[in-house]
Amino acid sequence: MPERTITVIDVGGTHVRWAGWSPGRGLGAVRRVPSPSRANRPDADVGALRDELVRLLGDAVPAGGAAGVSFGAALDHRTGTVYASAPLWGAHAEPFDLRAALAAARPDVAWTVVNDVTAALLHLAGATRGRRKIMLVTVSTGIACRTIDRRTGTIPVDGCGLQGEIGHLPAATALGGAPVDLDCACGRPGHVAAFASGPGIRRLAGVLRDRRGAAWDAAPLGVRTARGEPFETALAAALDDGDLLAAELLAAATGPLADVVRTALCLDPDLDLVAFTGGVAAGLGDHYRRALLGHLRREGLYLTGERDPAWTLDRIRVCAPGEADGLVGAGLAALGGTEAR
Template identity: 70%
Template sequence: MDTTRPSITVFDIGGTHLRWADWSPERGLGQVRRSPSPSRTRRPDAAVDALQSALVRAVARPVPRGGVAGVSFGAALDHRTGTVYASAPLWGAHTQPFDLLAALRSARPDVRWHVVNDVTAALLHLAESRTAPDRCKILLTTISTGIACRSIDRRTGEIPLDGCGLQGEIGHLPASVVLDGLPVDLRCDCGEPGHVAAFSSGPGIRRLSGVMRDRAPGPWNASRIGARLASGTEFETALAEALDEDDPLATRLLDAATGPVADVLRVALCLDPQIGLAAFTGGVAAGLGDHYRDALLRHLDRSGLYLTSTRDPGWVRERIVVCGPGQADGLIGAGLAALAGEAA
């Protein structure tokens, strides 16, 4: 008798792309499909409610009749109810609550829907992997179009939430960056100035690069990253290649961009020493790999945890990893969340 369970349709919705696939614990992920996310970046003149409606249609369409769907959504959302409070990469400064779960149920009442934050989904997958079999607590941070983190206590499976059903919206904490002794004034995609994401997200790093170019066009144009960008290379590729070649200006750019993230990480490890793994994922962190980890460690070497960094420097270093391919997949995490929801 075949005891394999029917596949769950799983989605991972980010500020840039929407991915979906069929998944089951026995068979794993099927073919992953991808399309651009309906966002203000791609459709700057569209009203937010039109973007939200387009998103719901795109997610509702692929699910088989009577199926189960798990959605990993890149937004600040109430983990208890599926209500989205805000998504700067998708909708800019818009903060009117949007009941995504209710909208999906209305569009496809035949489907059993389960919605979680994308970092929560990635963390659920990471917590089940071999990356941290003996770690009490895991902190996962995504550095991508947006920035956020989540922590889980593996002894209980609990992801703590505040009174709004949120945790870890670090991208919108206040931050500052100084280049060559002068402060940098940048605005976050949410519309507010001086947030972590204003400097450290994918768009934030591009904005920082523009500041460096405008302040010192000669050195910028002579640098490897400047030359690559001038030749038409995409920003992410140009930065990675320049770092591979030890371009000093690209290294300075990454150091500036990782400073606010290192500040948050330092405080997290100081306040909760039970964090046994501080992992990073998302397009920026995963794309830069060891370069990203090394930049964080340079900050923590220069200004680390009081006494601990001096007496036991390995304590911090061995906790910080950048996830490789397949280690923290929001699609698999969406499936795990849906399984848990079905069993509840």
């Protein structure tokens, strides 16, 4: 009997991707369209965006098929109810039963809905050996993490079915020794994502430009952005050029996440790997890892940071392209590859 193909879908604040997938054949051709989201359409009505998204996902699945959805939002891992997504819906936080909405629109489809970081973690963990616990942090339009215990195959969740919503933890950063005040996309000030997400880094760059003036204009990052290069491309190229202002910007953006990693490793020494994925981390690659390690070298774990610095530093990885793919993870979830406890 031919192996059944599952439609796998990854919903982010910027794009929706989907493809056919099976364990034996892997991913088919991936299609990609802009997400119906506040990130793309800031003034759109949230109800209309949700309706459009349900139609888009429903149209992607053949009649009588099965679908695994990797969804970029804080959602109840047990039920598929979405609590909030700043990139998708801004500060709007009325719960949305996505799984029920999809089932109502396409009752012929077997729907599985998981958080996008959960999906990416399932793919990473399935190909990683010799690690007890793995934490995956995604840094893109939003920020979140998930931890899996590979000894039991479980992703622990709290009483709301949540885990790892680190993007909305309180945080602080500074540029040139002076604090920076920025609001998160969720509407509250001083969250990790306000400084460390893709939009957060762009806002930090605006603060740096305003504070440094002529120095910014002369620096590679300032020159590149002034001539119209996309910010993400300009930042990576400026770091390649050794731009000190770009390095200062990245240090300020990664500081809040280094604080989270340091705390996580302090509280849970069973974490054998802390991996980073998402457009920001993957796009900056080694630059991003070096910035994180710089914080952890300067302010490491108490005693361990001095006696055995490699214990921390060897646990930090930026995923290679395709190493933590939410599309593959959505397929694994649809096959029953994770258990929430």
